[in-house]
Amino acid sequence: MNLVTAGTVSEVILIIADQDDVHSRHVKSLIETAGGAACILDFARLAESARFSHALGSRTDTGHLVSKESVDFAQVQTIWLRRPAMVAVPGAVTDDAARTFVRHEWSAAINGMAMSHDVRWVNHPFAQNAASKPLQLHWAQKVGLPIPETLITNDPQLVREFVRRHDDRVVHKALTDPGGRLIDTRAWDKSRDDAYLDACLPIAPGIFQRHVQGRGDVRSAIIGSEVFSVFIDSRTSRSTVDSRLDLDAAYTAHELPERTACMLRELMARLGLVFGVVDLKVDADGQHVFLEVNPQGQFLFMEILTRLPISAAMANFLLSGTVSKAAG
Numbered sequence: 001m002n003l004v005t006a007g008t009v010s011e012v013i014l015i016i017a018d019q020d021d022v023h024s025r026h027v028k029s030l031i032e033t034a035g036g037a038a039c040i041l042d043f044a045r046l047a048e049s050a051r052f053s054h055a056l057g058s059r060t061d062t063g064h065l066v067s068k069e070s071v072d073f074a075q076v077q078t079i080w081l082r083r084p085a086m087v088a089v090p091g092a093v094t095d096d097a098a099r100t101f102v103r104h105e106w107s108a109a110i111n112g113m114a115m116s117h118d119v120r121w122v123n124h125p126f127a128q129n130a131a132s133k134p135l136q137l138h139w140a141q142k143v144g145l146p147i148p149e150t151l152i153t154n155d156p157q158l159v160r161e162f163v164r165r166h167d168d169r170v171v172h173k174a175l176t177d178p179g180g181r182l183i184d185t186r187a188w189d190k191s192r193d194d195a196y197l198d199a200c201l202p203i204a205p206g207i208f209q210r211h212v213q214g215r216g217d218v219r220s221a222i223i224g225s226e227v228f229s230v231f232i233d234s235r236t237s238r239s240t241v242d243s244r245l246d247l248d249a250a251y252t253a254h255e256l257p258e259r260t261a262c263m264l265r266e267l268m269a270r271l272g273l274v275f276g277v278v279d280l281k282v283d284a285d286g287q288h289v290f291l292e293v294n295p296q297g298q299f300l301f302m303e304i305l306t307r308l309p310i311s312a313a314m315a316n317f318l319l320s321g322t323v324s325k326a327a328g
Helices: 022-033 044-051 096-116 125-130 135-140 156-165 190-201 260-273 298-306 311-322
Strands: 011-014 036-040 052-053 062-066 071-072 078-081 118-120 151-152 171-175 206-210 214-223 224-231 252-253 275-283 288-296
Touching: 011 022, 011 071, 022 036, 022 298, 022 311, 044 096, 052 096, 135 206, 135 260, 135 288, 151 156, 156 190, 156 206, 214 260, 214 311, 224 260, 224 298, 224 311, 252 298, 260 288, 298 311
Parallel strands: 011 036, 011 078, 078 118
Antiparallel strands: 052 062, 062 071, 151 206, 171 206, 214 224, 214 275, 224 252, 275 288
């Protein structure tokens, strides 16, 4: 895939992510190769070394931030909300309430400035934050995508009835990303999991789903209207539930049925997302069953294992100016 040529270097693409995030750094290098300008803003480092200003009340608002790189928000064309982190509060601030206050002050200042400028978002913060797993499943079903029978609850008895109805062929996972560690999707293990239901589940709900068994997994990176998919052969994987846990499984480029691809595009539109990584299962009948979409999912390993030009597509998308300016 050829990269588009940047129109003018005065237009900047701002990537909000950890400075060490390999996805951000790789896409940034592709943007710069095409003649564009991009910088990475690490929220975690703001309180330690950044200098920020947002002036209002004159003819135009101005916003400047100097951290590892200098950002003039008047030049920012697109913001890729890749992986925003919590602000790291200096150790000199020891009171818990004060530390929370510092984080909130930075969040209000930076988010307020970014949201008040006329920029394009990948994805818009309102849409990205709202795209919860229950909402995804709701809209997936509405647009025609098959989904597994699902129960979201903190009621241990309802879980036991659900597991019994599906002959123990159930998987369970968290509703959100806890940050800092991976909580994988796990197959129900009665000897392990039943004992924890009464003690742990009432504290916070989880997702329980019928385990879709079949030919393998499909992971699709959706960038605008483009869809890049890989097939993971579960017969070669050490993990039959969560393919992220085994990169030694057979990964091949995969062509989604056009009807499935169209439904995924419609789902993204309903959620207000312009980028996301979708997980599906291919059941015994060859049907693509929707599991979830991660609005900022990992895709580099898909590219490395299959040579699909996903990073170039993302760089092109950020450069092209075709990103929606607001959530739907």
